[in-house]
Amino acid sequence: MLTLERLSFGVGDRFAHQARAQLRAFQMLAARGVEVVPVWNKSNREHTFIGSEPQSVRTAAEAAVAALGWGGKWHVDADHIRIETVDRFLPSSDFFTIDVADSIGRPAPSAEVEAFIAKHPELVGSLSIAGVANPFRTTADDIRRVAGKYLLAVRDAGRIHRHIAERKGGEGNFIAEVSMDETDAPQTPPELLVVLVLLADEGVRAQTIAPKFTGRFNKGVDYVGDLAQFEREFDDDLAVIAHAVARYGLPANLKLSVHSGSDKFSLYPIIRRALARSGAGLHIKTAGTTWLEELIGLAESEGEGSALAKEIYRQALEHVEELSAPYASVIDIDRGQLPSAATVDGWQGGQFARALRHIPGHPEFNASFRQLLHVSFKLAAKKGRTYLGLLEANEAIVAKNVTENIYERHMVPLFLGGTVG
Numbered sequence: 147m148l149t150l151e152r153l154s155f156g157v158g159d160r161f162a163h164q165a166r167a168q169l170r171a172f173q174m175l176a177a178r179g180v181e182v183v184p185v186w187n188k189s190n191r192e193h194t195f196i197g198s199e200p201q202s203v204r205t206a207a208e209a210a211v212a213a214l215g216w217g218g219k220w221h222v223d224a225d226h227i228r229i230e231t232v233d234r235f236l237p238s239s240d241f242f243t244i245d246v247a248d249s250i251g252r253p254a255p256s257a258e259v260e261a262f263i264a265k266h267p268e269l270v271g272s273l274s275i276a277g278v279a280n281p282f283r284t285t286a287d288d289i290r291r292v293a294g295k296y297l298l299a300v301r302d303a304g305r306i307h308r309h310i311a312e313r314k315g316g317e318g319n320f321i322a323e324v325s326m327d328e329t330d331a332p333q334t335p336p337e338l339l340v341v342l343v344l345l346a347d348e349g350v351r352a353q354t355i356a357p358k359f360t361g362r363f364n365k366g367v368d369y370v371g372d373l374a375q376f377e378r379e380f381d382d383d384l385a386v387i388a389h390a391v392a393r394y395g396l397p398a399n400l401k402l403s404v405h406s407g408s409d410k411f412s413l414y415p416i417i418r419r420a421l422a423r424s425g426a427g428l429h430i431k432t433a434g435t436t437w438l439e440e441l442i443g444l445a446e447s448e449g450e451g452s453a454l455a456k457e458i459y460r461q462a463l464e465h466v467e468e469l470s471a472p473y474a475s476v477i478d479i480d481r482g483q484l485p486s487a488a489t490v491d492g493w494q495g496g497q498f499a500r501a502l503r504h505i506p507g508h509p510e511f512n513a514s515f516r517q518l519l520h521v522s523f524k525l526a527a528k529k530g531r532t533y534l535g536l537l538e539a540n541e542a543i544v545a546k547n548v549t550e551n552i553y554e555r556h557m558v559p560l561f562l563g564g565t566v567g
């Protein structure tokens with residue numbers, strides 16, 4: 147049985163050049179006594195934009211594991227796959243993030259919804275859950291509405307889960323995550339409970355579940371939302387999961403997966419406290435901000451790498467609209483804050499790096515500049531060998547930035563405690 151450990155951390159490596167620098171951060175954390183399992187994730191959309199194949203992620207990870215002598219576990223996540231996209235990931239992935247967001251809200255046959263309610267009278271009325279301050283009070287109509295909203299999504303998850311299990315030689319041979327984060331409305335803890343019961347009934351052996359949390363999770367920048375509400379809901383979600391595991395026989399290691407979009411620094415102390423209180427596990431998925439560390443390293447090289455970083459920004463500025471469009475719901479670029487290409491051309495590489503590097507409160511940090519570049523990785527992909535060659539020529543300075551970013555700005559505050567900066 148392939149079982150995901152209590153703590154795991156998803157990293158993206160868009161150009162398959164930083165697995166070693168990423169893994170180094172896990173080693174530094176392990177040296178301080180905290181074992182966190184690395185999971186390299188890449189979605190079909192990223193592969194399509196970059197023109198890469200899923201096997202390249204495993205190959206890069208394997209090489210890093212061998213080079214650093216990593217003796218711990220590690221996984222390769224087929225991120226946000228659906229039935230149409232899963233097949234190309236089957237040979238190289240052992241972790242599958244089953245994305246069912248598109249089916250949320252599709253009207254379910256009422257007979258099936260009524261059958262669910264009849265099977266689960268315990269969900270209706272007052273439901274006390276250990277660790278949740280006030281009992282959930284739900285009517286049959288509430289359950290009807292929530293089950294109706296999620297039932298077809300869960301059926302979809304079941305279909306994809308069985309599809310993978312058949313091709314991987316059984317459900318014990320892979321780790322399944324169910325993701326519902328890429329949808330409009332967050333799932334409240336009572337809704338999460340219904341979803342988990344639906345998943346248990348459907349036989350989906352999920353080891354992680356990625357709900358959409360309250361607040362905005364923009365790509366590559368900090369959380370925007372009500373921290374107190376997030377903390378309450380996060381705690382309640384943990385309690386709901388523990389309840390569902392005990393009551394409905396879901397995998398004992400089922401845990402929350404936070405699709406963070408990277409850099410949710412203000413949430414890290416909250417998550418850290420919640421895990422300490424509850425003993426719960428966590429999977430946290432960062433977005434591909436490692437590629438921004440590549441750009442930072444190239445800029446700091448002050449040579450050809452710096453010139454290429456500026457050229458990518460110039461092109462990004464010319465295509466703000468089309469680069470942003472696929473990410474409209476997860477970025478907030480203030481056009482007024484974007485420096486002109488001429489201004490940036492006049493910068494030293496170090497200045498480019500400081501505008502891009504995410505140190506909240508740093509006077510030169512520019513969140514709009516960072517978000518625009520974050521969604522501009524297609525432009526680097528178009529440079530092909532030129533970009534990769536510069537990464538290779540400047541490997542040391544790029545790797546230093548990649549490792550430091552993951553270790554100091556993410557792992558230390560999440561797993562050791564400490565400030566971001």
Ligand SMILES: [Zn+2]
Binds near residue numbers: 226325327328356
């Ligand atoms: Zn996600």
